Amino acid sequence: MQIQKDKYTRMLHAIAYVVIIGLSVACLLPFLLIISASLTSNESIIRDGYHLIPKQFSLEGYKTVFIFPDEVLRAYTVTIISTVVGTTLGLFFMTMAGYVLARKDFKYRNTFSFYIYFTTLFGGGLVPWYIMITKYLGLLDSYAVLVLPGLMTPFLIILMKNFIKSAVPEELFDSGKIDGAGDFRIYWQIVLKLSMPGIATVGLFLALYYWNDWFTSSLFINDTHKYQLQFYLYNVINSAQFIAQMGAGTGVSLATEVPAESTKMAMAIVVTGPILFLYPFVQRYFVKGLTIGAVKG
Amino acid sequence: MQMNKLRGKSMSILLTSVLSLTLLAGCGGNSNSANKENAAVKESNNGGNTAKSTNVGTEEKTGLDTSKKVELQFYMLGDAPKDLSSIEAEINKMAEEDLNATVKFNYTTWTDWDQKYKLLLSSGQSIDLIFTADWTQYQAYAKKGAFLAIDDLLPTAAPTLQQFVPQDMWEAVKINGKIYTVPATYKEYVTNGFVWREDLRKKYNLPQPTDLASYEAYMEGIKKNEPKMLPLSLNSNVRENLHDAYTSLNAMVGGPLPYGIGIKYSDPSKAYQYWGSDEHKEELLTMRRWQEKGLISKNVLNVKDTIQDPLIVGKAATIFADNPTRFNDTLMKLKAAHPDWELGYYPYGKMIGYATPVHPIHNGFSIPKNSKNPERALAFYEKMVMDKRYNQLTQYGVEGKNYKVDADGYYELIGDASKNGFTREGMNGWAWRNPEFMIFDKSYDGVKEIFAELDKIQKPDIFTGFAEDYTSYQAEKAALEQVEKQYLYPLQAGLVEDVDAGIVTFMEKAKQAGLEKIQTEYIKQWNAYVQEKGL
Numbered sequence: 106m107q108i109q110k111d112k113y114t115r116m117l118h119a120i121a122y123v124v125i126i127g128l129s130v131a132c133l134l135p136f137l138l139i140i141s142a143s144l145t146s147n148e149s150i151i152r153d154g155y156h157l158i159p160k161q162f163s164l165e166g167y168k169t170v171f172i173f174p175d176e177v178l179r180a181y182t183v184t185i186i187s188t189v190v191g192t193t194l195g196l197f198f199m200t201m202a203g204y205v206l207a208r209k210d211f212k213y214r215n216t217f218s219f220y221i222y223f224t225t226l227f228g229g230g231l232v233p234w235y236i237m238i239t240k241y242l243g244l245l246d247s248y249a250v251l252v253l254p255g256l257m258t259p260f261l262i263i264l265m266k267n268f269i270k271s272a273v274p275e276e277l278f279d280s281g282k283i284d285g286a287g288d289f290r291i292y293w294q295i296v297l298k299l300s301m302p303g304i305a306t307v308g309l310f311l312a313l314y315y316w317n318d319w320f321t322s323s324l325f326i327n328d329t330h331k332y333q334l335q336f337y338l339y340n341v342i343n344s345a346q347f348i349a350q351m352g353a354g355t356g357v358s359l360a361t362e363v364p365a366e367s368t369k370m371a372m373a374i375v376v377t378g379p380i381l382f383l384y385p386f387v388q389r390y391f392v393k394g395l396t397i398g399a400v401k402g
Numbered sequence: 403m404q405m406n407k408l409r410g411k412s413m414s415i416l417l418t419s420v421l422s423l424t425l426l427a428g429c430g431g432n433s434n435s436a437n438k439e440n441a442a443v444k445e446s447n448n449g450g451n452t453a454k455s456t457n458v459g460t461e462e463k464t465g466l467d468t469s470k471k472v473e474l475q476f477y478m479l480g481d482a483p484k485d486l487s488s489i490e491a492e493i494n495k496m497a498e499e500d501l502n503a504t505v506k507f508n509y510t511t512w513t514d515w516d517q518k519y520k521l522l523l524s525s526g527q528s529i530d531l532i533f534t535a536d537w538t539q540y541q542a543y544a545k546k547g548a549f550l551a552i553d554d555l556l557p558t559a560a561p562t563l564q565q566f567v568p569q570d571m572w573e574a575v576k577i578n579g580k581i582y583t584v585p586a587t588y589k590e591y592v593t594n595g596f597v598w599r600e601d602l603r604k605k606y607n608l609p610q611p612t613d614l615a616s617y618e619a620y621m622e623g624i625k626k627n628e629p630k631m632l633p634l635s636l637n638s639n640v641r642e643n644l645h646d647a648y649t650s651l652n653a654m655v656g657g658p659l660p661y662g663i664g665i666k667y668s669d670p671s672k673a674y675q676y677w678g679s680d681e682h683k684e685e686l687l688t689m690r691r692w693q694e695k696g697l698i699s700k701n702v703l704n705v706k707d708t709i710q711d712p713l714i715v716g717k718a719a720t721i722f723a724d725n726p727t728r729f730n731d732t733l734m735k736l737k738a739a740h741p742d743w744e745l746g747y748y749p750y751g752k753m754i755g756y757a758t759p760v761h762p763i764h765n766g767f768s769i770p771k772n773s774k775n776p777e778r779a780l781a782f783y784e785k786m787v788m789d790k791r792y793n794q795l796t797q798y799g800v801e802g803k804n805y806k807v808d809a810d811g812y813y814e815l816i817g818d819a820s821k822n823g824f825t826r827e828g829m830n831g832w833a834w835r836n837p838e839f840m841i842f843d844k845s846y847d848g849v850k851e852i853f854a855e856l857d858k859i860q861k862p863d864i865f866t867g868f869a870e871d872y873t874s875y876q877a878e879k880a881a882l883e884q885v886e887k888q889y890l891y892p893l894q895a896g897l898v899e900d901v902d903a904g905i906v907t908f909m910e911k912a913k914q915a916g917l918e919k920i921q922t923e924y925i926k927q928w929n930a931y932v933q934e935k936g937l
Contacts, residue, residue, distance in 0.1 A: 152717045232521065235521050236526060327510075329481075344511070344513070366707075
């Protein structure tokens with residue numbers, strides 16, 4: 106009996122390892138290809154295609170990227186600032202919303218919950234959203250537009266609310282009140298302290314959202330100085346693709362230099378590098394917070 | 403208990419009805435708000451008209467009211483040059499003096515530009531000037547009322563520009579009898595031609611490509627003598643690189659025709675069904691033959707690169723079809739990398755007997771209907787085209803800093819393109835080129851030569867002025883595009899062994915997608931256009 110079970114477990118383990126190794130290779134290979142391509146001379150990429158080991162080693166790609174380090178750096182700064190500001194403000198607002206919605210003595214909480222929940226099901230779509238932001242809020246081309254739209258994500262508010270509900274016993278509110286704490290004090294000193302794992306989770310979701318966001322830049326930013334990092338990269342790569350697509354019919358001759366293959370790859374490495382190093386350190390909180398939130402939710 | 407159950411039931415009914423209502427509202431909302439918007443626009447247009455007429459009445463002599471300072475929003479496609487802000491400042495200094503206006507140059511970037519373009523025009527944002535072209539669907543947008551008709555504005559706001567652009571060009575850009583765009587007057591050709599490695603042709607004594615047969619013979623020679631080389635550089639866009647080129651060799655009318663319609667230049671009133679015809683079959687058989695001979699690569703549908711790069715690094719020997727300007731670009735890059743290589747060019751026009759210069763719609767600027775200052779915008783645009791200072795500053799940058807003009811009057815970039823903040827035509831200002839102020843790069847002489855040759859056989863482009871209205875078959879159109887990608891592309895790349903069976907399957911699927919409805923409607927519209935223009 107015992108042996109059989111062991112055998113079974115061992116087999117399961119073996120299968121799991123094979124699958125996981127297979128998956129990680131599948132994830133790693135494209136990345137290795139990008140690294141290798143960024144170190145290959147452009148001519149060789151076009152002629153011989155991509156190889157895992159560069160056929161003709163060259164640092165040309167990186168040199169081209171760093172001719173204009175100020176542009177990459179500027180995009181970095183924009184992304185970092187919008188990530189920090191967005192995450193801090195977003196956490197503040199969302200924990201507050203979560204706290205309020207978790208309090209049973211808040212009379213309209215169902216109405217508000219429904220109102221928030223409703224937006225996850227029905228949205229106006231792209232055009233109304235665009236009109237709202239550009240015409241009524243006048244946020245076109247401003248730094249605010251990079252931060253504001255992500256501040257109140259319905260899904261994260263609901264997550265936060267459920268988390269607070271389960272992590273903070275209701276009696277604590279009463280006992281806080283009896284001891285003379287106001288609502289804000291209860292929120293700030295009791296609720297926040299008790300829901301740290303939840304905050305870490307939501308914070309990570311938010312930070313990743315802001316770091317990876319390119320769509321907002323794409324739609325609302327015209328000034329090249331305000332591009333986010335991801336959009337900067339996306340744009341560089343896309344311009345080249347666009348020119349390939351435009352084809353013979355239009356005769357649009359673009360005077361601007363099209364980045365070569367190796368440059369595009371080098372840029373991808375430069376852009377993804379920092380988050381790659383950051384991720385392993387942050388990830389453990391991520392997993393922990395997510396499970397805690399999930400069990401109770 | 404009963405009560406609760408009842409309440410629960412009624413609650414759920416209420417909820418479902420609310421949800422379905424909002425669903426309906428969500429669907430209808432767009433058209434509703436669009437209608438409202440249209441109405442509002444109409445109103446404001448009317449208001450604008452009356453205001454304008456009073457303006458004209460009171461200020462007939464000065465022509466343009468510049469008493470109020472305005473900022474114009476100017477939209478271009480593509481990426482902005484690095485030195486844009488300094489150029490903008492310089493332009494603003496002049497514009498403020500001349501027109502009491504400043505301008506903000508905005509760029510869409512090439513990333514998802516079509517979506518952004520759509521949003522810019524549909525969101526009612528206040529934009530004063532925007533780039534238009536046939537490939538940005540000027541005709542469709544104009545028809546839908548996205549732009550302001552400028553017929554009445556021109557004489558007051560931009561009289562010199564009105565004089566400068568030839569009358570037949572104004573006529574040619576009209577949609578439903580109104581002018582919605584200011585066409586560019588620089589004449590160029592984007593018609594196709596064969597591109598090939600001339601040094602290899604000489605080395606192996608191959609025939610010069612002047613028609614389909616000699617082109618094929620050349621490629622076979624390459625295949626035989628340089629087995630490692632790709633004879634033909636292609637990418638996944640086989641529709642453009644193979645099909646469109648092939649049909650333009652067969653004297654099809656102007657631009658690439660959609661939905662398998664065929665219209666011959668010599669007989670425009672007879673639009674016919676090209677897909678499934680013998681002519682179509684011959685095209686596909688030719689491609690199959692090329693594939694069998696190894697002239698087209700097997701994985702062509704997976705290639706995403708440009709078609710020019712492989713030629714420059716010596717991986718491929720020819721491009722089936724490219725226009726003179728891009729051929730020249732390729733030539734320059736090839737020469738820079740491999741000075742001893744040569745590139746040949748043979749325009750299709752010489753074979754089929756005519757070439758069409760670009761239609762006036764191909765490059766232009768419109769005033770969107772939401773512009774707050776259409777008059778000033780037009781006056782400013784006039785400056786961009788007609789005033790040498792404005793024009794050269796926005797086309798070439800600052801003289802002495804970005805470029806210099808050599809003794810023979812040729813344009814020369816200072817430094818190299820990656821360090822210079824403003825390359826030639828760095829603002830993508832193809833639309834406000836003024837032939838009188840243009841400075842050309844020395845390397846452009848080759849293009850001019852080709853243009854001069856084509857000038858001798860030029861005939862007007864009769865196709866591009868046609869504005870297709872696909873609202874009645876939008877769904878079918880989308881379905882058909884899918885079918886095309888799945889069933890026609892492999893045929894066009896010669897990848898299907900049994901061509902006859904391939905055509906049958908494709909035609910079947912296309913018919914299911916609603917091909918007949920599309921074709922009937924398209925041909926009806928085309929015939930109306932032919933009637934109207936008297937072709």
